[in-house]
Amino acid sequence: MIKVEGYSGKARATTITTEHGEIKTPIFMPVGTRASVKCMWQEDLYEMNAQIILGNTYHLYLRPGHELIEKVGGGLHGFMNWDKPILTDSGGFQVFSLSDINKITEEGVTFSSHIDGSKHLISPEKSMEIQKGLGSDIVMAFDECPKLPATKDTLRESMELTLRWAKRCIDYKLRDYQKLFGIVQGGLHKDLRTECMQRLEEMDFPGLALGGLSVGEKNEEMVDFLNDFVHTMPDQKPRYLMGVGKPLDILNGIRAGIDMFDCVLPTRNARNGQFLTHDGPLNIKNLRFREDTLPADPSCDCKVCKTYSRSYIRHLYTTGEFLAGNLITYHNLYFMIKMTQDARQAILDDRFDDYYKEFYNRYTSRKW
Numbered sequence: 001m002i003k004v005e006g007y008s009g010k011a012r013a014t015t016i017t018t019e020h021g022e023i024k025t026p027i028f029m030p031v032g033t034r035a036s037v038k039c040m041w042q043e044d045l046y047e048m049n050a051q052i053i054l055g056n057t058y059h060l061y062l063r064p065g066h067e068l069i070e071k072v073g074g075g076l077h078g079f080m081n082w083d084k085p086i087l088t089d090s091g092g093f094q095v096f097s098l099s100d101i102n103k104i105t106e107e108g109v110t111f112s113s114h115i116d117g118s119k120h121l122i123s124p125e126k127s128m129e130i131q132k133g134l135g136s137d138i139v140m141a142f143d144e145c146p147k148l149p150a151t152k153d154t155l156r157e158s159m160e161l162t163l164r165w166a167k168r169c170i171d172y173k174l175r176d177y178q179k180l181f182g183i184v185q186g187g188l189h190k191d192l193r194t195e196c197m198q199r200l201e202e203m204d205f206p207g208l209a210l211g212g213l214s215v216g217e218k219n220e221e222m223v224d225f226l227n228d229f230v231h232t233m234p235d236q237k238p239r240y241l242m243g244v245g246k247p248l249d250i251l252n253g254i255r256a257g258i259d260m261f262d263c264v265l266p267t268r269n270a271r272n273g274q275f276l277t278h279d280g281p282l283n284i285k286n287l288r289f290r291e292d293t294l295p296a297d298p299s300c301d302c303k304v305c306k307t308y309s310r311s312y313i314r315h316l317y318t319t320g321e322f323l324a325g326n327l328i329t330y331h332n333l334y335f336m337i338k339m340t341q342d343a344r345q346a347i348l349d350d351r352f353d354d355y356y357k358e359f360y361n362r363y364t365s366r367k368w
Ligand SMILES: CNc1nc2cc3c(=O)[nH]c(N)nc3c(CCO)c2[nH]1
Pocket: 089, 090, 091, 092, 093, 140, 143, 144, 145, 183, 210, 211, 212, 213, 214, 215, 242, 243, 244, 262, 263
């Protein structure tokens, strides 16, 4: 499942093997919630060396349904014609963030579809059934992600439920056991997190994710927690920080020892005109770019930055041309993937700290 190739401080480089190929970490995973990374062709993703993408249990269960995906495509890979690894989240988090009518019971989560109001239950077993139908390479356990701020008692109660649900996931006969990641909860309390991780370890999940973060806590609280906790996680298991993040959050996560990341911001903010550049985020709507002949990021060698000017992309964006979203999304994903590739090389050369400082100083230079 995983080969650790080197450390640079607490940062590490690994190779994770899945049914659909290897993943070289640190890695940023583009989010393709409804079997599409918005504005991207699968060919674009191959071209930019995206190694693994995310799909989502909740969304795909509601539309078009995992049975259809299995029937038509033999699973998500065939359905969307993507032959590299896919990780699917287990659905609980999305129920809480998308369906305002939901109830949590020991059985699972009952909710009304945000699409047509129909009533549904997703239980640990149902989540496993859906992800099995999707044929994911990495399946996430069904968990509860508590809203922050929360008392320690509430966090413990939620963590206990997540652990009972995790056991039910492990006991579900997945086709290939070697693909299920447990999710550590416990808020920002190191003792809760350590207990949760130890009890998940007793169930021997092949990989572990850190859930319950990037949900409203202060950024420095998350970073402090990561620096204090991640290096205590099992060395020979993949470490996935869910829902993170912006470029600097990811570099902080890598520095703490995280291998895998996912975040919707590079694609979502792209559709709102935000370019990620080595000199910090740039919003193309800004009047200052009206006649700017430079590429969005002069230090980027992606096909967008080699072909189009800021002025042209600003024109596309301000006139509502669809091409704007395609171009900015392509660049942002390329930027995130290239950043993790550069970080991986810096780790293998044992110079990650220098890489981090250089990236951080330039990215926060506030050029615009
Ligand atoms: C954007 N922040 C974020 N925090 C998360 C936290 C969780 C979590 O605790 N559990 C699960 N299953 N998924 C999560 C996800 C969706 C994946 O990106 C999160 N996303």
